[in-house]
Amino acid sequence: MKKTIYDIAKELGVAPSTVSKALNNSGGISERMRKRVVDYANKVRYFPNSNAAKLKTKKSFTIGIIYSENLGIGLEHNLFSSILQSFKAYVEENGYEISFVVTNLGNRKISYLEYCMQKNIDGVFIVTSVATNPDLQELIESNIACVTTDIYHENLYTIMSDNTMGAKLAVQYLYDLGHRQIAHIRGSKHSTAANERYDGYRQMMEELNLNMDEKLIITSDYYSVDYGYKAGKKFLSYDTIPSAVFCVSDQVAVGFIKALKENDVCVPEDVSVIGFDDLEFVKYLHPSLTTIRQDTHLLGIEAAKKLLSLINQKKRNITGDKKVPVELIVRNSTTVKQDS
Amino acid sequence: MKKTIYDIAKELGVAPSTVSKALNNSGGISERMRKRVVDYANKVRYFPNSNAAKLKTKKSFTIGIIYSENLGIGLEHNLFSSILQSFKAYVEENGYEISFVVTNLGNRKISYLEYCMQKNIDGVFIVTSVATNPDLQELIESNIACVTTDIYHENLYTIMSDNTMGAKLAVQYLYDLGHRQIAHIRGSKHSTAANERYDGYRQMMEELNLNMDEKLIITSDYYSVDYGYKAGKKFLSYDTIPSAVFCVSDQVAVGFIKALKENDVCVPEDVSVIGFDDLEFVKYLHPSLTTIRQDTHLLGIEAAKKLLSLINQKKRNITGDKKVPVELIVRNSTTVKQDS
DNA sequence: TATAATATAAAAACCGGTTTCTGTAAAGGC
């Protein structure tokens, strides 16, 4: 049978409160007594009921994870699961655990905030989400510490890859290879990252005095291979096709290239393609994909560090953001502009 | 401020127990009263403190997930995160949530079982693990309901792909293509799935009366691209190389092919390669990978169904297993045996 | 009509911890 603090107390002939003080090292007790209790507790392998402790202390040592499965990205998505993995490892090392914020508990619908309050969640890591979700708004405006990799908000700390810079690097690189007609397959307008990449694209195009025909920009709604494929088909329907394309994500690039290949348009000879993310497998593709690498490990660690510090300093409503550098990874899906 | 059941009771002029009965629909109360309380609770958006409820009821509506990060597989691994995703979706639909079983909580080391008892975990899904882990043994031998995709044990329900059949399908297919020298890159001896695939390979080789030189079998320890690459290097060191290879996983196949390519050995012309898993991206590789597909969705759903039923029927110590069918996916990394 | 059975709601106990309050003994100050 599972022992309680009362069992321990009785067996040692001391008060339950004494046992609690000993195990939590919270003082008000002699060192001799503390050691006696702790030794005995270890000997009988006592471990506390965490629900009872949480009930009283209102601290759960739990971080909520918001991982919206819209936008075609779930746990399977290599990029986010990788960020989550390093986040998880870091917080676990610090004695916290993670818990997915769900909206149906038991049998009733609840909001994000309700979930967090119900479970005394200490802080929330918003991995992916839809910025316009009213549930999310409610949560952000509460005084629960939140960190995100996805959106900006005045009541939120944001850790994000330097998307704008990444896009600029991509365009600059294509320019350096001699390309002048550079298309962009952009992501959903509801995705902050997609918007930033789009901005970076526009900025660099302007800086380089390149023509920005509206036809150069194709919107691909979601970060999926399918949408990339559709974008590729649209691209191919043009009378003359640009010689270079910057895709909002690797997934989109993969679908895009697939469409091109099907129509015997060669990558990189006919069209240079550059992606974004550097998903683990893109180096094994043919051609291997030139892309902008996101530092998923660092993103996860930084988010974890920041969130834990927000939780512990008790000063809430802290806003701000940190840009994590990105890196151009040159592979074989891009090449110098061919004569045509 | 967060309302409690006492606030509700006071505001309605009833007893706390009455409120509890109303909200849980547990009888002993008039329908009129029940409705009155429920309506009011909804109106003021009351939601219960789950820690208090868990403390009393000892039911947590939480499933523990064991996801060992040894064997080179973490959350990033597409196969397991995909199984977990569908598992998670199913149990959440049924009012449960998932929680990763960790071994350091607060600041002390705890065992799997201790974690589960401490948190009143209702059941455990062992996604990946090391069978010899003593922590795992302790958990399995407890009376907490456990389901796994990874190992067999007399006190455990196992949902696993039909690995043996998959391996046989692979060998048979290579045989049908005319190959007679069929090598196998096997996985770690600590992995049940790897062992089953190895068994299937041997069985089919015997059935087909094929020579099974020890050199045909290379051990690749972990399910990683790196190990596949190393296996490929070893393979290339042979005087005469077999014309076909069955790899224990797609990851290993990818590394294996990489090594071959580096030495100008062509896939599939010189060597046909077949993998196992059908990870999402392998269809985009060049050559696209012929492989044995695991039905990750079904694996996750079946595991969830079984676990929830074990939890609810209260009859523990139930053992058994279910084999989920696999499927040969023919792509371009395999071809008929060339004259040599 | 008197009595037993039933329905309903309140009161109280409980889950297993943590924390505050209280009382006593030992240590420190002058």
Next chain:
DNA sequence: GCCTTTACAGAAACCGGTTTTTATATTATA
């Protein structure tokens, strides 16, 4: 040597629910 702190340990209250027990009003039974 007397009074005040301080150290220590036990008692009790509390966290916010659920469940059991008790009390009362209502209905059924004879």
